[in-house]
Amino acid sequence: MDWAAILYLGVTFGLFAIFVAIVIHTCRDKHKETGEAPKYTMLEDD
Amino acid sequence: MEKPVYNTDIVRSFVHWSLLWGLVAILVGVIVSLQMVEPDLNFPPYLTFGRLRPIHTNAGIYGWGVGVIFATFIYMVQRLCKTPLWSNKLAKFQLWFFNATIIASAITLLLGYTTSKEYHEMEWPIDVMVVILWVVFAVNILMTILKRQEEQMYISLWYMMAALVGVAILYLVNAAALPVSLFKSYSAYAGTNDANVHWWFGHNAVAMALTAPPLAMFYYFLPKTTGVPIYSHRLSIIAFWSLIFMYLWTGAHHLLWTPVPDWVQTLAMAFSVMLIAPSWGSVFNGYLSMNGQWHQMKENYLVKFLIIGLTFYGLQTLQGPMQAIRSFSAFIHYTDWVPAHIHMGTMGWVSMISYASIYYLVPRIYGRELYSVPLANMHFWLTLVGQLVWSISLWVAGVLQAGMWNATNSDGSLTYTFMETMVEMYPYWWARAAGGFIFFLGIIIFIYNLFMTVRKGKDVVAPIVTAAGRN
């Protein structure tokens, strides 16, 4: 494997790790209320 | 807290101009579809299929699609952030520069100046204009988000930010070129690299201009119209990040069976199939938001546009991954199947959501009730029928074309000449032109209805939030 391939794989897995962290953070029960709160602001008058 | 004063004048102007460019795009669409069946309708050198086709595609994507993005983003960002636009002057400059860019593009394309890269045909001086235009727009929206008075970031804002950053990166990378004269430049990349960069741009332009912004609009205007919140905000966030993570790798599905390395093609294929999940995450979220509200599909023309538009998005994102599979691609690539896919996206998904957004905006920015709900309903049916006739006729044509190209005699020679396969397309191309004409009638009625709303619509004292769309 050359350096370009290693860098390519590194970036891919790095991005994947960030993505997984976001999903875990969003799905946590602790985050349930704050995560759903924005949708109710849509019912306010413009 | 005092209610902020939002800039609605600029939203009005962007609505007017995007309607004009939308009308031009669709009219030229009908003309090019007729040129394919009646060669006498080509008037060289300027008004030939070859010159008008890029006018149609660019006016469609950049004049109509992006014009509506400008109008709706400026409207939504102020309300989602509960703060006025960061700079009204910059927005005014953006409006005139936008029109100047569209007009300069149309003139140079008619004169035959082109980079020949699809969706990026305009030569380098216009690239510079596009970059200035987008930077001005992005800075204005991002600064408005930065000074927001609302702590919560609703999902539409995420899609808006993705579009702003995404388009900027894609356009800049693909625009890298060496100018050799005022209207001629050569790409900075060569051979397969050039093709790879170009389709990385091409497919992500679909993501950042034709997917993320309509999703931002859908998530904003659906709850505003139905009066109930979306099903799950967290689901929308997860779908958003997965879409962002996956889209960037899929460009090479436009280059299957080409000299681009096999592993790049396989990667694109795998990520394209994975894209079903985030796309349908949004589709399910939209459908589930209608729980207990399905009766509004009958009563509220806005809901019809939004939900059928979303359904087209769902179908588009099932068909797209299928086309990204090598064996399937070998059959349909280069055939009329592909324009049918594209127009389900542009006429079904993008235009339906844009129509709904403008129907929502106009009564509010003018303080008038919509002139005629029956006309809006008629517009809906013309759009739906026009789009279905357009796409279905070309799907059938594409399968027939592929079948004829692949047919061989027992000695291995081709059964049909290319000319024979072309002649076979004529009835379907006529049907496509008819579908396009029906769709075109729809936009005429739409514009008439909006014009009459502004001229003759009844004044509304306070903006109506949930009931305006009902008949």
Ligand code: HEM
């Ligand atoms: C999961 C999502 C999607 C996937 C995987 C996908 C996949 C594809 C593939 C494989 C092609 C190339 C077909 C060929 O030339 O053989 C294509 C073309 C195209 N798609 Fe999609 N598609 C998706 C969604 C969309 C959406 C939402 C739109 C919105 C309008 C769209 C617009 C287009 C356009 C404009 C082209 C034509 C590019 C060209 O000029 O060759 N696609 N798509």
Ligand code: HEM
């Ligand atoms: C009345 C409606 C429309 C008609 C009759 C129409 C017609 C056509 C025709 C005849 C072509 C050339 C196909 C070919 O080369 O084989 C085309 C291509 C295209 N049109 Fe449209 N169109 C319509 C609406 C739209 C809209 C609203 C948009 C965008 C918002 C759009 C975007 C495109 C794109 C991206 C292509 C390139 C397709 C490709 O690469 O194969 N069209 N259209």
